[in-house]
Amino acid sequence: MKHFLLFGLLVSATSASAQTPAAETEAVKKTIQTFFEGMRNGDSTVVRSTFAPGAVFHTIANRNGTTQLLPENPSEFVKAVGKPHKEVWDERITFDKVLIDANLASVWTPYEFYLGNTFSHCGYNSFQLVKLASGWKIAHVIDTRRKDKCK
Template sequence: MKHLLPSLLLGSLLGPAFAAQAQTTPAPAETQAVKQTITNFFDGMRRGDSTMVRSTLAPGAVFHALGAKPGQATTLEIENISGFLKSVGTPHPAIYDERVQFERVLIDANLASVWAPYEFYLGSKFSHCGYDSFQLVKLAGGWKIAHVIDTRRKEKCK
């Protein structure tokens, strides 16, 4: 019994650590499904298809941006999703082309978090860069974007 107690104690301490690690190593199919939702979001932007973009969003989705003007403090800006969708769907001279790389995808059950560096172009002209942080939820219709927050800058891109 003396030898069993330390083993049980060690197991109870290490068990959650191993479980947490397993939760951050998603199945390849789930990872691909999460990435596909984000890819569809940006494909819709490039096509000017607000219906396609909207189909990737969870009800009540929220967009934030961290902004800073030279010499001013960083601010947290809330983006109006209806305004964003209207902007995407209204004909504009240059394609909205956000190019993301999937640096990290974490999934636990029906929640996913994606960390993705990006560069944004208006047509072929570079506009800005930064990182997107996506929170997705798996609903009856599949993975949907619930929250996006990003940084924006014109230099020191990845």
């Protein structure tokens, strides 16, 4: 009887842990999807809700043949999202890779950015998320931007 009970507990624990990675992956994806939904809807409150305290943004730019790492201010980004703009900011992403270890997630997403229906630029986003008491939050975003050779 003890062996049967022990076996049952092990199977239950294994089943629960097997479901956890998929659930965590979906929760991480949901945070990023919420970020872009807020951006599309011009809802700065929703966008801000996806950030961890102290979140950092960077972009990699090529200026005059020189690669540069440029910081971007998340607060300014949130303000820009919330200001009325003529065209919808529509960043269309796919999830290429989602890696999770404990409370850290790293997500790689190719994207195409449209102003309304007009293509603007493309590249890749790299998101670093942290799991806080309130759920998965974006701690760092870095991206590339170009006009051609998407994906």
